[in-house]
Amino acid sequence: MDVLDDLLAGTRARGGVFNQTVLDPPWSLLIADEATLALATMIRGDAWLLFEGAEPIRLRERDIAVIRGPVRYVVADDPGTAPRLLIKPNGVCEPLPGATEHDGPSLGPRTHGRRPDGQDLLVSGVYQMKSDVSRRLLAALPPVLVVPADQVAGPVMDLLTAEISRDDPGQQVVLDRWLDLALIITLRAWFARPESKAPGWYQAQGDPVVGQALRLIHEDPARGWTVAELADRCGASRANLARRFSALVGAAPMAYLTGWRITLAADLLRDTDDTVESIARKVGYANAFALSVAFKRIRGISPSAHRKGEALASSA
Structure with a gap:
């Protein structure tokens, strides 16, 4: 058992909230889900992450972003696109001024969008961490980090995406474990990067x-x-x-x-x-x-x- 083992063991998802949003440009989502920690990846297409008072961050296809919250931020096809949809706690999706009737309808379990084969596909999963062990892990992370696609295991996200759209018995537990695995793989890759400024214990x-x-x-x-x-x-x-x-x-x-x-x-x-x-x-x-x-x-x-x-x- 090492330090990261212990911290990750105390940071298991329980009732994680998942969403996949199928989008066609121009699109923009205002995320206000009050999550303690969130993972996001573009399965198709690229995106931008926008945080108040910070420079836009590019999220390329298959990169994985980890966002330490709770914080409001925007995910958009372009930094200049105004938000059309609001993502609230528990994955609730609501239209904003300027949205059309084609923005954000449900396409199935945990899935929103105009059409299933839209140009861009955003997948996200969020944690609500309350334990002191998980807070120690959060304290070691920057407000947002992005790990390039070639440094994370793509098949993990493929499997997670396949599970999100299903609604089988025990599905929540399956999704929670996949979210845990995606977080572990992403954080290991991040801490191994020279620019991560990994904490002393790591x-x-x-x-x-x-x-x-x-x-x-x-x-x-x-x-x-x-x-x-x-x-x-x-x-x-x-x-x-x-x-x-x-x-x-x-x-x-x-x-x-x-x-x-x-x-x-x-x-x-x-x-x-x-x-x-x-x-x-x-x-x-x-x-x-x-x-x-x-x-x-x-x-x-x-x-x-x-x-x-x-x-x-x-x-x-």
């Missing part, structure tokens, strides 16, 4: 000492790790491990371990009814008091207050 995985220490922490975060034991398992001195870890990851080994334990505890507090005592032991603390001290030091609130706040947010 770059450190290639280091023989620090990478091994990170894997040990993520494989068993509840273990009573010390810098000395990690160094011994990695074949390095304590000073060497501490220096290299801090330089590459941006935090000392024990500080990184504490942060990861608190992240896991925060998700357990939100997603389970386990007692704080039980959660404390699961993430490596001797008792609820020890977890509460660490949690309040890192998050500024107690575990119980965090749980209550998350419950209120979910109700809202």
Whole structure:
């Protein structure tokens, strides 16, 4: 288990919303779906991504864009084309002023457009991420990234496109897993690019000492790790491990371990009814008091207050 494994495992789609829109120029969509994370690709044709205050971004056929939200943006055949359709939460498609009766009718499950064989085909899938683990992944991403078609696995998107238009039993689960796979492949390709400015924890995985220490922490975060034991398992001195870890990851080994334990505890507090005592032991603390001290030091609130706040947010 490495860091990316753990972050992606905590970023699984559940009830992802999918759309494919068949379009003929001129066309433009205003995306206001309030998604935490979105993937978009042009199966046919090219497009432009337009964000307020930023230069237009070209999305060529089969490139994959990952957009970190929630943010409003436009996808258009040309930067000068005014939006005709509004995409709202849950994939709801509404006409905007200037739209015609041919813009946006339903062509089948999760599919909109004037005609099935339109010139351009846009496919998108969105996540609503709520976990603290997924927030750590989001923090490592730029507002928008585009991975060229030749660096991602095209067949994955072909299969996803084929599934979007079906409405078989269990279809949502199938689509969620395909969306996860597309995200994993895209992010791996992105982090491997020099211009990605990959986070320290990703770059450190290639280091023989620090990478091994990170894997040990993520494989068993509840273990009573010390810098000395990690160094011994990695074949390095304590000073060497501490220096290299801090330089590459941006935090000392024990500080990184504490942060990861608190992240896991925060998700357990939100997603389970386990007692704080039980959660404390699961993430490596001797008792609820020890977890509460660490949690309040890192998050500024107690575990119980965090749980209550998350419950209120979910109700809202």
